Amino acid sequence: MDTAKATALYARASAGFDARVENARRLLARAADAHPNGVVQASSLGAEDLVLTDLIARDRLPIAIATLDTGMLHGETLALVESIRERYGLFVERYRPVHEAVVAFVGRNGDAAMKKSVELRRACCALRKVEPLGRMLAGRSAWITGLRREQSNDRADVAFESVDEHARAKLSPLADWSWSDVWYYLLVNDVPYNALHDRFYPSIGCAPCTRAIALGEDFRAGRWWWEQDGAKECGLHVAAAPASSLRALAP
Numbered sequence: 310m311d312t313a314k315a316t317a318l319y320a321r322a323s324a325g326f327d328a329r330v331e332n333a334r335r336l337l338a339r340a341a342d343a344h345p346n347g348v349v350q351a352s353s354l355g356a357e358d359l360v361l362t363d364l365i366a367r368d369r370l371p372i373a374i375a376t377l378d379t380g381m382l383h384g385e386t387l388a389l390v391e392s393i394r395e396r397y398g399l400f401v402e403r404y405r406p407v408h409e410a411v412v413a414f415v416g417r418n419g420d421a422a423m424k425k426s427v428e429l430r431r432a433c434c435a436l437r438k439v440e441p442l443g444r445m446l447a448g449r450s451a452w453i454t455g456l457r458r459e460q461s462n463d464r465a466d467v468a469f470e471s472v473d474e475h476a477r478a479k480l481s482p483l484a485d486w487s488w489s490d491v492w493y494y495l496l497v498n499d500v501p502y503n504a505l506h507d508r509f510y511p512s513i514g515c516a517p518c519t520r521a522i523a524l525g526e527d528f529r530a531g532r533w534w535w536e537q538d539g540a541k542e543c544g545l546h547v548a549a550a551p552a553s554s555l556r557a558l559a560p
């Protein structure tokens with residue numbers, strides 16, 4: 310299998326990098342202040358989320374770290390749970406799908422249901438991601454995501470601060486970061502990252518739904534590659550309200 314250090318391939322600070330780091334730190338600190346014990350980083354364990362975990366750890370912010378353990382993740386992804394514990398002493402909460410619901414879904418539709426139709430793929434994401442996310446966020450008033458505007462056309466308008474459909478504050482402190490900024494941060498701060506990134510997987514989800522990309526392919530070309538671009542979201546990030554309605558984080 311071809312490998313190349315992702316840090317060597319991508320890491321470059323673009324103009325304004327230091328200001329973007331400070332802005333992300335400020336947003337995280339404000340969220341922690343405004344939502345004591347009620348804010349969680351919903352981490353995919355991808356490159357962006359490791360930046361956020363490092364920032365949270367660096368400033369010792371009271372923000373919980375949690376991930377969706379869909380039952381279909383690569384071993385390389387799950388290994389980061391231990392890497393985070395070793396590096397930062399932080400426990401990563403793992404939210405799994407309801408076992409009986411998964412057994413029933415697979416029994417009805419087969420192991421490869423997600424490739425039979427967009428509807429079945431979304432049903433699998435609803436079962437393995439959206440429902441467990443609801444449990445992760447229950448009782449919490451704010452969450453942190455690693456969304457960036459550059460990731461796809463659908464994410465071009467991602468706000469730093471918004472409100473989700475349950476009136477929770479939703480923050481994306483890296484909204485204006487570039488892919489090369491993310492990798493520059495990981496490099497200079499020696500942050501652990503998913504070994505799959507060194508095998509040309511820029512965007513990593515569940516194993517059956519993620520592949521390596523080829524030179525020149527789009528960033529998210531390796532996710533649900535058998536579907537049209539417009540369908541490529543899993544339902545975790547539905548449209549949010551404008552930041553102006555984010556009363557909890559208003560200065």
Ligand code: SF4
Nearest residue numbers: 423433434437515518
């Ligand atoms: S990414 Fe694939 S395996 Fe994972 S929940 Fe969605 S459809 Fe299922």
